[in-house]
Amino acid sequence: MDKNRRLIMVIVMAMVLLGKANAQERSIGTSWSFTGPGLTYEQPMKGISFLHFGAQLEMSEMLLGRTPLPGGSVNFTCNDILHSIASRNGNTISFFAGAGAAFGYSKDCSLKKGETTHHGFFFGLKGRAGFRIRYDRNINITVAVAPVLGMHLSMKDETVMMRYYRYGLLQTLMPEITIGYRF
Numbered sequence: 336m337d338k339n340r341r342l343i344m345v346i347v348m349a350m351v352l353l354g355k356a357n358a359q360e361r362s363i364g365t366s367w368s369f370t371g372p373g374l375t376y377e378q379p380m381k382g383i384s385f386l387h388f389g390a391q392l393e394m395s396e397m398l399l400g401r402t403p404l405p406g407g408s409v410n411f412t413c414n415d416i417l418h419s420i421a422s423r424n425g426n427t428i429s430f431f432a433g434a435g436a437a438f439g440y441s442k443d444c445s446l447k448k449g450e451t452t453h454h455g456f457f458f459g460l461k462g463r464a465g466f467r468i469r470y471d472r473n474i475n476i477t478v479a480v481a482p483v484l485g486m487h488l489s490m491k492d493e494t495v496m497m498r499y500y501r502y503g504l505l506q507t508l509m510p511e512i513t514i515g516y517r518f
Contacts, residue, residue, distance in 0.1 A: 364515025393441035406441025425471030437461040459485015482507040
């Protein structure tokens, strides 16, 4: 039991020391939106850009009771900070926009009454625009819209069906909130 406590103590101390040694710009966190919860990672680039990587559950149709299983997706965007405002207490508000790609497996929404859709793969271009509040306590809170302009592939009666990804376009209307920890 003492070995486990020592190991945990060493790991915690290493994380604290490594966190203080870095520039405290990378962040890891969670995202929340109508499509589902997710995990995010942000990596700064040279200048005023940063990369945003995300993985999330696609739960829209599950929350509406149309399917028992969620889907999943991964995405990335390269974002440019358009404008930043600094406050007196060390907090910064940044406005950003960027583009990238997304792909995953989910059920797309049905627009017509009685229309059924099936689980399938989607892929496409992803945009991301919003604002980020960077607190001096190593916390980032981001509010963004992140639409996907893409295609959805599914099987219906041994035929591959391909159409635009409807939920990707609806994500323009549904903001995502991300809470991240900088390390």
